[in-house]
Amino acid sequence: MMFRLIAALRRGKTFSALRRAALVAPAVLIGLFSADAALAEARTAVVPKRIIYPGEEIDAGQLEVVEVTNPNIVKGFAEDISAVNGMVTKRTLLPGRVILTSALREPFAVSRGTTVQLVFDNGSMVLRASGTPLQDAAVGDLIKVRNKDSGVIVSGTVMGDGTVHVVAK
Template sequence: MRRRLLLLAAFAVLPGAFQAAAGEAVLVPNRVIYPGETVAAEALKEVILAEGKVPPANVVIALAALEGKVAKRTLLPGRYVQANALREAYLVEKGVPVEMVFVSGGLSISATAVTLEPGAAGDMVKVRNIDSGKVVSGVVMADGTVRISG
C-alpha cells in the first residue's frame, strides 16, 4: 500500500510523467483472424480508449502497421494485436521457381532456382540451382528475386 502511494505521489510531482490517452483510437480485429491469414482493413475496427487507459507498448495500433501483414497466431476480436503476432507476407514460397542473381562488380549472372524455404523481402533463404543441383543461400529482394553474394 505504501509503495502504491509513493508511486502515485511521484506521478503527481512530475507533471506530464503519466499522460492519459483519453480518446486515443486503436485498431483491433472485429473477427477472428487465423494464423497464415493476411490482415485486411475490413477485419479491423477502431476503438476509442477510455480516459486513463493506455495501450501496452508492444501493441500495434496503426492501420499501416497492420494491413497486409500475416498473422503468426490467432488474433481475437476486440483484443490488442501484439507486434510479435504479425509477420511480413512471403514474396517467395517453398518449392516455387525463382530467379537467382549473382552480382559482383560489372558481372551479373542469373539462373533459375527452386526455393527450399519461404521468405519475405530481406530474409535469407536457401535455393537449389535447377541446372547444377547446388544449394546456395541468398537474400530475397523486393521484386521476388534472390540475390546471391559471393
C-alpha cells in the same frame, strides 16, 4: 476543532500546519496536471472485428480502432491500422483484443518449392539461373536456394521483385 486552532494560534504553533499545507498543495497540483496530461494523451489500439486465423492476410475492413482504457496494458500493440494492413498473422487474433506486433509478419515474397531467378552480380559480370527456394521468405530474408541446373545449394537475399541475389562465399 475551532478551539484547538485558536489555542494553536495563540501559542504560535501554526507554522508547522502552514508548512504541511505548503508542501501538500504543490503535490496535489502536480497530480492534477499529470491526470490532465494522461487524458490528453488518449492512446488508441487496433482490434479485429472478427476472428483472424494464422496465415491470413489482414485487411483494413477487418479492423477497428478503439481507445485504450486500461493503463496497465502491455506495450507492443498496434496503434494504427496502416501499420497492420497487409500483414500476415502468426497466431489467432480474437475480436476486441489488441493486436500485438509480435503476432504479425510480412507476407512471403517467395514460397518454398516454386521457381525463382537467382542473380549473382560481381561488378561487370552478372549471372542468372533458375532455382528452387528451400523455405518461405519475405523481402530481405537470407535463404537457401537449390540451383535447378547444377543442384548446388546457395544462399541469397530475397529482393522485392521476387529474385534472389546470391552472396559470394
